[in-house]
Amino acid sequence: MRAARKFIAAAFAAIVIIPIVLTIALSFWNGAPSLKPWEELLFNCFVFYDGFWNSILYSVAITGLQLLVAIPCAFGLCMLNTRLSKVFVFVCFILMMMPLQVTILPMYIGLRDMRMLGTRFAIVLPAVFSAFGIVVLYLFMKRIDIEQVEAARLETSSILRIIKHVVIPQIKLAILGEAVYVFVESYNMLEQPMLFLDDDHLQTLAVFMSRMSEFSDDILFPAAVLFMLPILVGCATFRMKSLGGGISKKFSRTIPAVVLALIAILTVFAKDIHYSSLTTVKTISLGIKSFDIDEENVERHYAMPYQFSKYNVYYVVDNETINKEERNCLRQVYIKLGDVENGYCPVLNNDYVGEPIVVRTTGTLSDGQEVVVVQRD
Amino acid sequence: MKRDRNDRKTKLPISWRQRCALCALPCAVGVLMFSVIPFLRVIYYSFIKSQFIREFVGLDNYISVLKNEYFRLAMKNSFILVLHGVVPLVVIATFLALIFMEEAIKKGKFPLFYVIPAAVPTAAVVSIWRKFFFWCDNCAAIDVLFIWKNLGLAMILVLVVLVSIPKEIFEAAKLDGADKKNIAFRVSLPIASPMISFVFLMGIMNSYKIFKESYLYYGTNYPPDYMYTLQFYMNNNFAKLNYQSLAVSAIYTMILCVLFVLIAAVFIRRYNY
Numbered sequence: 001m002r003a004a005r006k007f008i009a010a011a012f013a014a015i016v017i018i019p020i021v022l023t024i025a026l027s028f029w030n031g032a033p034s035l036k037p038w039e040e041l042l043f044n045c046f047v048f049y050d051g052f053w054n055s056i057l058y059s060v061a062i063t064g065l066q067l068l069v070a071i072p073c074a075f076g077l078c079m080l081n082t083r084l085s086k087v088f089v090f091v092c093f094i095l096m097m098m099p100l101q102v103t104i105l106p107m108y109i110g111l112r113d114m115r116m117l118g119t120r121f122a123i124v125l126p127a128v129f130s131a132f133g134i135v136v137l138y139l140f141m142k143r144i145d146i147e148q149v150e151a152a153r154l155e156t157s158s159i160l161r162i163i164k165h166v167v168i169p170q171i172k173l174a175i176l177g178e179a180v181y182v183f184v185e186s187y188n189m190l191e192q193p194m195l196f197l198d199d200d201h202l203q204t205l206a207v208f209m210s211r212m213s214e215f216s217d218d219i220l221f222p223a224a225v226l227f228m229l230p231i232l233v234g235c236a237t238f239r240m241k242s243l244g245g246g247i248s249k250k251f252s253r254t255i256p257a258v259v260l261a262l263i264a265i266l267t268v269f270a271k272d273i274h275y276s277s278l279t280t281v282k283t284i285s286l287g288i289k290s291f292d293i294d295e296e297n298v299e300r301h302y303a304m305p306y307q308f309s310k311y312n313v314y315y316v317v318d319n320e321t322i323n324k325e326e327r328n329c330l331r332q333v334y335i336k337l338g339d340v341e342n343g344y345c346p347v348l349n350n351d352y353v354g355e356p357i358v359v360r361t362t363g364t365l366s367d368g369q370e371v372v373v374v375q376r377d
Numbered sequence: 378m379k380r381d382r383n384d385r386k387t388k389l390p391i392s393w394r395q396r397c398a399l400c401a402l403p404c405a406v407g408v409l410m411f412s413v414i415p416f417l418r419v420i421y422y423s424f425i426k427s428q429f430i431r432e433f434v435g436l437d438n439y440i441s442v443l444k445n446e447y448f449r450l451a452m453k454n455s456f457i458l459v460l461h462g463v464v465p466l467v468v469i470a471t472f473l474a475l476i477f478m479e480e481a482i483k484k485g486k487f488p489l490f491y492v493i494p495a496a497v498p499t500a501a502v503v504s505i506w507r508k509f510f511f512w513c514d515n516c517a518a519i520d521v522l523f524i525w526k527n528l529g530l531a532m533i534l535v536l537v538v539l540v541s542i543p544k545e546i547f548e549a550a551k552l553d554g555a556d557k558k559n560i561a562f563r564v565s566l567p568i569a570s571p572m573i574s575f576v577f578l579m580g581i582m583n584s585y586k587i588f589k590e591s592y593l594y595y596g597t598n599y600p601p602d603y604m605y606t607l608q609f610y611m612n613n614n615f616a617k618l619n620y621q622s623l624a625v626s627a628i629y630t631m632i633l634c635v636l637f638v639l640i641a642a643v644f645i646r647r648y649n650y
Contacts, residue, residue, distance in 0.1 A: 005476050009488075012473060016491055016529060023505045069404040076401030080394060088405060095412055097638050099585035101608050102631045103412060105623050108615075109422075110415035129407030159396045180496075188498045190589045191608070195615055209500040210593050224501035231496050239490075 020228070027221035041222040042270055048223055049267040051205035056230065056260075058123050058193075058204060059186040063179050065128040071175070074137035075163050079149075089138055092131035100191055111196060122196040123204075127186055133178060140174040141167065184231065226263070233259050423624035442625040450602060451610040452629075458587065458606065461516070462523050463580035469524070470531035471573055475561055477532070478539045487536060491529030499526070503593040516603050522590050527583055531576045538572040539565055571645040578641040585630075588612075 030036040041048060077085045095103065107126045108117075116122045144167060152166045168175065190206045197203055205227050212220055233256050391399070423439070426432045442448050481487055494502075503522070510518035542565065550560050566573075588608030591600055598613055599605075607630060614623045 005479075008473070008476055009480075012491065015525065016494055019502050019505050019525070020493070020497065023502060026505070026508070069407065072400040073402075073404030076397040076399070077405075079397040080401065085401070091413065092408065094635075095408070097582070098631060098634055099582060101585060101588075101611055102627045102634070103416075105611070105620075105627050106412060106415035106419050108415075109418055109620075110411050113415075114410075125407070126411045129404060129411050131408060131412065134404060134408070153393070159393075159400055163400075184496045188500075188589070190500065190592070191612075195612075206498060206500040206593075209504075210596060220504045224504050228497045228501040231498065232493075235493055235496065 020232070023221055023224050023228075027225045029221075030218060037218045038222045041219040041226075042266055046270065047200070047208060048205075048219075048226075049263075049270065050201055051203060051208035052226065052263065053267065054202060055187055055205040055227075058120075058127075058189070059183050061124050062127040062186040063183045065124070066130065066133045066182055067175065067179060069128060070133035070137055071168070072160070072163060074134055074141050075159075075167055077134070077138055078141040089135065092134045092138075095131035096135050104191060104195065107192070108195060117196055118198055118202075120202055123189070123192055123202075126192070127182075127189075130182075133182065136178050137171075137175070140171045144170045180234075187231065229259060230256070419624045419627060422620050423628055425621070428620060438621045438625045439629075442622050442629070445622070447605065447610055447613075448622075448626060450605050451607045454603065454605055455585070455607050458516075458584050459581055462520050462587070463577065463584050465520075466524050466527055466531060466580050467573060467577050470528055470576060471535055471566070471569075473528070473532045474535035474539055474569075475565060477536055478565070481536055481540050487533055487540075489533070492533060493529065494526045495530045497526075499589050500593050503590065506594060514601075519587065519591050519594060519604060522594070523584065523587055526590075527580060531580065534576050534579075535569055535572055538569045542568055574641050574644040578637060581637055582634075585634075 027037055028035065077089055111117050111122045111126070116125065148166050148170075149162060152162045156162065188206065189204060190210070193202075193204045193207050194210075197207075205223075209220065209223060209227065212223065237253075237255055422428075424433055424435065426434045426437075477488060499522075506518055506522055510521075546564060546568075547560060550564050555563065585607070588606055591604045591606065592598075592609075592612075595601070595604065598609060598616070600609060607626065611623055611626055614626070
């Protein structure tokens with residue numbers, strides 16, 4: 001009986017951990033064990049960094065701001081205890097129970113009317129003012145010691161001070177739990193950025209991953225590993241903290257900082273490392289037209305050899321790729337097409353200058369094909 | 378004169394209750410602006426012909442959405458998902474909680490390790506699923522993903538209740554000659570049943586969120602018919618900017634959710650008293 005119980009526990013643990021371990025293992029696999037997928041992701045796929053930092057930014061902003069507004073709100077509602085405040089909490093409770101399918105359309109309409117669609121606020125603000133935080137904190141605050149609050153009122157008249165010194169210490173664990181939940185949920189967010197944003201520079205990692213899956217499985221696994229890294233590091237440090245000890249306490253702060261710092265360094269230098277591995281291609285470039293639209297805002301127009309549409313896929317390849325016989329283009333680029341004149345004049349932003357850009361609908365290139373090279377000045 | 382004003386300042390012009398209200402206000406206004414007021418507009422949208430022709434059409438939109446075959450397919454799938462996704466989830470979670478109970482009581486700690494899948498972002502694990510479930514042409518792949526993600530948390534929730542049962546109850550049962558199986562079915566489970574129904578409710582709520590999993594898994598807005606759930610229907614209507622059917626299907630979903638919550642509330646009540 002005891003052995004059976006142990007076996008089930010071990011099996012459950014294995015089921016929990018195997019998909020995660022496999023993801024990590026497969027990120028080092030490219031037909032044979034190799035670092036190629038990682039190289040591809042870190043030094044050849046810059047859209048990844050945008051998504052990663054956007055995801056972190058949104059989740060940190062949402063968690064912080066939500067605690068900032070929801071704690072005073074829950075405390076205020078708790079103290080007021082009038083009919084109106086109770087009705088409001090009930091409305092929040094109903095909103096909290098609603099699945100995203102129900103609430104996302106109201107969110108969309110609200111954001112549209114406030115002209116926030118397509119901005120970062122569209123992601124952050126609705127999540128900050130979510131009913132969930134209010135209800136959970138309200139329920140916990142109902143259980144705190146009112147007499148302590150009354151006693152504190154004799155000492156100070158500042159409500160914020162009472163919240164800081166009397167209320168928060170009593171429900172610290174509940175607040176921590178709520179913060180973790182909100183962080184995880186907003187880090188995992190997919191529907192909102194997909195529907196509320198159309199600028200790729202603002203998009204989150206989850207949306208990038210869903211798009212990347214269309215063209216390359218290779219870089220998907222390293223991207224997945226980096227995507228879950230903050231969460232896994234968080235879990236590990238939490239575990240260390242619960243085990244206690246002075247050293248682990250020190251570690252629990254430094255490890256997340258080190259991980260984020262490493263990714264930040266890569267974000268800054270990956271492009272330079274990428275460029276340093278390129279040699280200049282001169283021959284294949286086609287009718288490049290470069291001119292200024294107005295004095296301050298310099299934009300380049302490049303004449304493309306043939307008609308293309310907004311829905312074509314663009315690949316950035318390195319020069320080696322162009323000069324070999326047949327190859328796969330791994331990196332997909334989303335270029336914002338500005339004023340497309342007669343269908344064949346895209347506006348490339350300066351991020352892509354210096355990289356050969358191929359306009360094709362599939363991911364392979366063979367010799368003799370026309371490739372547009374945007375030369376760096 | 379000046380001093381008088383200072384005095385008033387220390388006395389504070391607004392009362393404690395007003396300050397409480399002031400504290401609650403920013404967030405309350407935010408909720409009203411981003412959720413409640415737009416929600417009222419959604420209800421309004423569901424009764425008009427279109428955004429441009431603001432003509433009251435009564436229940437026409439409601440009927441036309443009900444007649445839409447994709448809406449019916451989506452509804453059917455969302456319902457079936459409760460059967461083959463949520464029910465196994467709750468059963469397995471309860472079973473595991475019973476197994477982990479003794480150790481949790483002994484150690485006085487919960488195995489929080491098992492909650493990790495709930496925290497890992499879906500987009501990160503879905504690629505591994507695609508790699509190993511490529512042969513799968515029914516909804517099993519998504520079901521397994523759903524159960525994998527939610528099992529740990531559901532188990533912990535049941536476990537919390539089981540651990541909090543006073544020892545005397547078990548001892549009394551043992552004195553009455555109950556064996557382990559009897560204790561589990563006659564003592565532990567009935568006491569934990571409000572929590573189990575809560576976990577069931579939570580599972581249903583999470584099964585509405587399964588869009589994320591299947592969207593990432595199939596990578597398209599048009600998955601196979603057996604996985605076409607409500608959010609796909611709504612997403613595709615978003616793409617067409619068809620606010621009327623969006624509003625109506627949101628309201629239908631809301632009614633369903635309220636029903637589920639009410640049923641669960643009745644269950645939880647009944648067992649509590």
